[in-house]
Amino acid sequence: xxxxxxxxxxxxxxxxxxxxxxxxxxxxxxxxxxxxxxxxxxxxxxxxxxxxxxxxxxxxxxxxxxxxxxxxxxxxxxxxxxxxxxxxxxxxxxxxxxxxxxxxxxxxxxxxxxxxxxxxxxxxxxxxxxxxxxxxxxxxxxxxxxxxxxxxxxxxxxxxxxxxxxxxxxxxxxxxxxxxxxxxxxxxxxxxxxxxxxxxxxxxxxxxxxxxxxxxxxxxxxxxxxxxxxxxxxxxxxxxxxxxxxxxxxxxxxxxxxxxxxxxxxxxxxxxxxxxxxxxxxxxxxxxxxxxxxxxxxxxxxxxxxxxxxxxxxxxxxxxxxxxxx
Amino acid sequence: xxxxxxxxxxxxxxxxxxxxxxxxxxxxxxxxxxxxxxxxxxxxxxxxxxxxxxxxxxxxxxxxxxxxxxxxxxxxxxxxxxxxxxxxxxxxxxxxxxxxxxxxxxxxxxxxxxxxxxxxxxxxxxxxxxxxxxxxxxxxxxxxxxxxxxxxxxxxxxxxxxxxxxxxxxxxxxxxxxxxxxxxxxxxxxxxxxxxxxxxxxxxxxxxxxxxxxxxxxxxxxxxxxxxxxxxxxxxxxxxxxxxxxxxxxxxxxxxxxxxxxxxxxxxxxxxxxxxxxxxxxxxxxxxxxxxxxxxxxxxxxxxxxxxxxxxxxxxxxxxxxxxxx
Numbered sequence: 245x246x247x248x249x250x251x252x253x254x255x256x257x258x259x260x261x262x263x264x265x266x267x268x269x270x271x272x273x274x275x276x277x278x279x280x281x282x283x284x285x286x287x288x289x290x291x292x293x294x295x296x297x298x299x300x301x302x303x304x305x306x307x308x309x310x311x312x313x314x315x316x317x318x319x320x321x322x323x324x325x326x327x328x329x330x331x332x333x334x335x336x337x338x339x340x341x342x343x344x345x346x347x348x349x350x351x352x353x354x355x356x357x358x359x360x361x362x363x364x365x366x367x368x369x370x371x372x373x374x375x376x377x378x379x380x381x382x383x384x385x386x387x388x389x390x391x392x393x394x395x396x397x398x399x400x401x402x403x404x405x406x407x408x409x410x411x412x413x414x415x416x417x418x419x420x421x422x423x424x425x426x427x428x429x430x431x432x433x434x435x436x437x438x439x440x441x442x443x444x445x446x447x448x449x450x451x452x453x454x455x456x457x458x459x460x461x462x463x464x465x466x467x468x469x470x471x472x473x474x475x476x477x478x479x480x481x482x483x484x485x486x487x488x489x490x491x492x493x494x495x496x497x498x499x500x501x502x503x504x505x506x507x508x509x510x511x512x513x514x515x516x517x518x519x520x521x522x523x524x525x526x527x528x529x530x531x532x533x534x535x536x537x538x539x540x541x542x543x544x545x546x547x548x549x550x551x552x553x554x555x556x557x558x559x560x561x562x563x564x565x566x567x568x569x570x
Numbered sequence: 571x572x573x574x575x576x577x578x579x580x581x582x583x584x585x586x587x588x589x590x591x592x593x594x595x596x597x598x599x600x601x602x603x604x605x606x607x608x609x610x611x612x613x614x615x616x617x618x619x620x621x622x623x624x625x626x627x628x629x630x631x632x633x634x635x636x637x638x639x640x641x642x643x644x645x646x647x648x649x650x651x652x653x654x655x656x657x658x659x660x661x662x663x664x665x666x667x668x669x670x671x672x673x674x675x676x677x678x679x680x681x682x683x684x685x686x687x688x689x690x691x692x693x694x695x696x697x698x699x700x701x702x703x704x705x706x707x708x709x710x711x712x713x714x715x716x717x718x719x720x721x722x723x724x725x726x727x728x729x730x731x732x733x734x735x736x737x738x739x740x741x742x743x744x745x746x747x748x749x750x751x752x753x754x755x756x757x758x759x760x761x762x763x764x765x766x767x768x769x770x771x772x773x774x775x776x777x778x779x780x781x782x783x784x785x786x787x788x789x790x791x792x793x794x795x796x797x798x799x800x801x802x803x804x805x806x807x808x809x810x811x812x813x814x815x816x817x818x819x820x821x822x823x824x825x826x827x828x829x830x831x832x833x834x835x836x837x838x839x840x841x842x843x844x845x846x847x848x849x850x851x852x853x854x855x856x857x858x859x860x861x862x863x864x865x866x867x868x869x870x871x872x873x874x875x876x877x878x879x880x881x882x883x884x885x886x887x888x889x890x891x892x893x894x895x896x
Contacts, residue, residue: 296680296681296684297680297683297684297685297687297688298680298684323659325655326655327653327655327673329651329652329653329655329672329673329674330656330673330674330676330677330680331677332674332677333649333673333674333675333676333677333678334677334680334681336677336702336703337677337678337681337699337702337703338698338702339677339681346655347653347655347656347659347673347676348655348656348658348659349659350656350659350673350676350680351656351657351658351659351660351662351663351665352659352663354622354623354624354656354660354676354680355622355660355663355665357623358622358623358624359623361623362623372664373663376662376663376664377662377663
């Protein structure tokens with residue numbers, strides 16, 4: 245049977261996906277369609293921030309809303325059937341409003357902040373929210389400790405959301421740091437999700453920004469070690485390139501790669517991942533990069549990676565799952 | 571010149587109003603129309619509560635929204651141009667939703683909670699919000715310490731909002747207590763607002779619920795003493811009856827008076843206030859109670875007290891201001 249039509253039943257039973265926001269969420273949705281509760285998504289927390297006293301977790305919430313089927317496809321972020329009344333009033337009350345929070349989205353932040361204030365662990369709060377919204381998969385913050393992604397620009401060090409939303413990714417990024425990552429440990433749940441994997445399962449790296457989405461995850465020693473230990477036990481690690489035709493599908497990953505001295509291409513991303521992954525999935529448009537990526541010691545899978553709709557998400561997920569079968 | 575048409579120029583220069591929610595807000599609006607920033611409203615904080623981790627101050631906000639011209643007249647509470655998206659989502663997240671918080675209103679609670687968490691005093695937070703909304707008068711929480719009104723019913727002790735909103739004032743109230751009132755002191759701002767009064771000024775008691783709106787204010791020793799000290803210095807204290815024709819204009823004050831052993835009438839309210847006020851303003855419908863109230867040692871003013879619209883609010887305020895001139 246040709247690989248492209250092999251049924252998913254032959255794919256891994258269980259997947260741990262490492263993910264940032266939008267790209268991670270789309271692939272997670274495709275994976276969840278095949279795996280349901282056998283999918284665990286470990287999300288970057290480096291973008292998390294506090295606004296108006298509320299705990300905001302952009303990557304977690306993007307993945308959660310998407311897996312709950314509540315993501316706003318038209319706007320490309322946030323939750324469907326949104327209104328903006330509170331934001332309007334926050335402006336009247338003299339608050340800065342460049343970080344837009346919709347009314348429906350605010351409910352998430354309000355419940356989260358209250359539970360954190362009551363002493364609940366971030367992981368428990370995350371699971372409560374996911375269950376309330378009926379998410380089949382498990383979404384785990386990479387750590388319960390604070391990690392803060394900051395970028396050095398010509399305007400100095402900026403916290404990530406100030407750069408990303410406030411300055412609309414305009415400043416050139418000269419350096420990136422993940423404050424708190426050195427002291428942060430993955431949670432017991434994250435460690436357990438890796439330890440539960442068997443050689444017929446897989447670790448999947450989403451087509452997220454390699455620098456500021458996958459970067460913080462790999463900056464946590466315990467998480468990097470968990471991936472490495474998985475490989476030692478024979479669990480395949482498959483990454484999907486978020487750079488297609490030399491461009492980021494979304495966000496500033498391409499410009500960021502260049503300004504940090506890397507190549508803005510699937511090959512450039514493969515070089516960043518080469519020492520801790522096994523298989524790299526690239527778009528058909530980048531098929532000519534295959535040999536150079538294989539020369540890094542990686543297996544290469546070429547397929548359509550643009551996740552325009554549900555069918556495309558499911559199809560890429562199927563290809564990724566099949567790629568994990570040797 | 572007959573008293574009814576005497577210009578307000580002859581009224582007091584400065585007023586401190588003691589107020590609960592809706593009735594206090596309506597009279598405050600009338601007073602503010604005449605006095606602008608020479609009005610200080612000291613509001614009951616016994617109804618304040620925390621919902622979803624947010625600090626909610628029902629009486630303060632009712633007065634603030636009304637004085638800012640933002641009150642929703644049709645619904646009778648809350649803020650105009652309101653939406654309910656966050657509340658809908660809070661319900662989906664498994665939160666109790668009987669205490670309805672609109673999206674616009676939420677902005678107030680969010681800003682307040684963040685500032686309190688940052689260590690700001692309740693009084694400073696209140697002033698910040700009022701200034702942001704352009705309120706001319708000063709609205710002061712009666713104290714910066716927690717005071718919690720609770721009512722004993724056949725279902726046991728209930729916090730006030732559980733009784734008022736959650737149980738829709740259905741249970742009979744057998745006893746009322748103001749937790750924390752014995753330890754609470756009025757703020758420096760409240761004390762200063764009384765001390766700034768001269769004999770040509772006035773202290774006005776709003777037509778609020780005498781038991782659970784005015785009651786908590788008078789349960790604070792320092793506040794009761796400030797009113798008493800004002801009277802000693804010749805400052806008139808004028809109260810408006812919230813019971814008209816034996817019925818509360820709004821809320822459960824009438825039933826509460828009866829179940830607590832008082833009379834549900836302007837006379838019953840006058841008896842509760844007789845030892846600390848000078849003048850009692852009653853509705854024309856209650857004119858026949860005048861002699862009995864005068865027999866308590868009070869001066870009686872009879873006028874239309876129903877504040878149906880802006881004109882009626884301003885007219886009652888004018889009558890109250892004129893009543894303070896001996």
